[in-house]
Amino acid sequence: MPLSATELEVLGSADLFQGLSPAARASIWASAALRQVPPGSVILNQGDEPSQVYVLVSGGVKLGHLTPNGGTIALEYCGPGDVVGCVAVLRPMPYPVTATAIETSVLIGWSAAQIEACFEEHPMLLRNMARIICARVDDLLQRLRELVTEPVEQRVARTLQRVLPVFEGARRAGETALPLSRQDIAELTGSTHFTVSRVMSAWEQQGIIESRRQRVIVRNAPRLASIAEGAC
């Protein structure tokens, strides 16, 4: 199955392939396998030996870390162009997260050996991969800081801000319905769906957001931003 023009455009603007010549890109993409998955399916599983790296072409993927006591910590919601499984292929250790499709998604993937070969042939690919992982370090560090220093309300506000661009497709601002349950947001903030519900109920009364079952619409983004920055 060949990629469509819009899919190729997505790949072309993906961080992983920046600075590579068209020829290099073509060669790298040629060795990839295409995979389409339905919503809810698991793409790779925490604890498994790393075998594949993917770049998301279309759809959406949730990265979650399972805790020993049955809870889960949501790490990131990925959109088109994002890399999935990047931390694992660079070293022989089990995947630290589980990746689940939240909608019908198309990915292109490489086996560990294939991506290895690409690294050898195109050093820039490895550079890009390293940079992407550095971005993840920054993100985790920020999350750690927020968890230690900020109350739940502020973290929820930050989370909504952070997730918004992922789901904004061609939508206009103020009209994007985030497909997130209270539980999803709790996992993103390191909290519980009870506390999240209380926070969001208060916001809805103030007109900052609007919410239906499993859906959140941000109505007053500036106000949300000020809460995220700590203005009470």
Place this chain on the structure above:
Amino acid sequence: MPLSATELEVLGSADLFQGLSPAARASIWASAALRQVPPGSVILNQGDEPSQVYVLVSGGVKLGHLTPNGGTIALEYCGPGDVVGCVAVLRPMPYPVTATAIETSVLIGWSAAQIEACFEEHPMLLRNMARIICARVDDLLQRLRELVTEPVEQRVARTLQRVLPVFEGARRAGETALPLSRQDIAELTGSTHFTVSRVMSAWEQQGIIESRRQRVIVRNAPRLASIAEGAC
């Protein structure tokens, strides 16, 4: 100033240089500058533009992240062989942490341009760097999980366990005095020195640890491990 035999041995077993030929190592080390710093001096500062990467040859370095409200989160205590500043050189963003010497330390360092040249000539160096950053991702992820799911006492136990090997030089087990104040441990656990003091007072009464001013000695490591694992 040339490196001593023991210093060369430390560098040789550093993760960053694994898989490189003696010739490659010599070439990489030749382009490095040696730097010696007294205790308490700042090696690189959070927010500065990244200019240097270092490998710690001897001594000890603390990596801390400063929060907007004046607090600090301790990320890691580095020992000989560890890389300092690795996340920053791979991309043009300010250092996310401040590195401070906790004792007289010797480091070898490269400028961004120099390390760049080494990457080009020795791809394995970049591979190793990427792997080291992946290890940091794992560490941050684990810290995040602990912060969300575990009470302070458990996190303090984990912290002592984690920091012990850094300070164990040629010491025998059960005799290593960790040079950490209550405040230091609080910053490592995302807590306060009050709570840490309470936890450690209880432990001292049970003979698990012994403590003096700015010093902690683990007397009953197995017991500490069981607390770290959540056995109350």
Place this chain on the structure above:
DNA sequence: CGCGCGATTGACGCCCGTCAACTGGGGTGG
């Protein structure tokens, strides 16, 4: 249309952060 599951709301309590006061060990200067 009915049922299942996500959301809401209240009650309760505990962990731990905050503030204040006190103690004592050890380094420094006289």
Place this chain on the structure above:
DNA sequence: CCACCCCAGTTGACGGGCGTCAATCGCGCG
């Protein structure tokens, strides 16, 4: 060599944020 003083550590009191549990509601998919 002693005395002073600074700062890390200790301990108690207090309160609030938020996790936990239980009960109920009601949207929306099948």
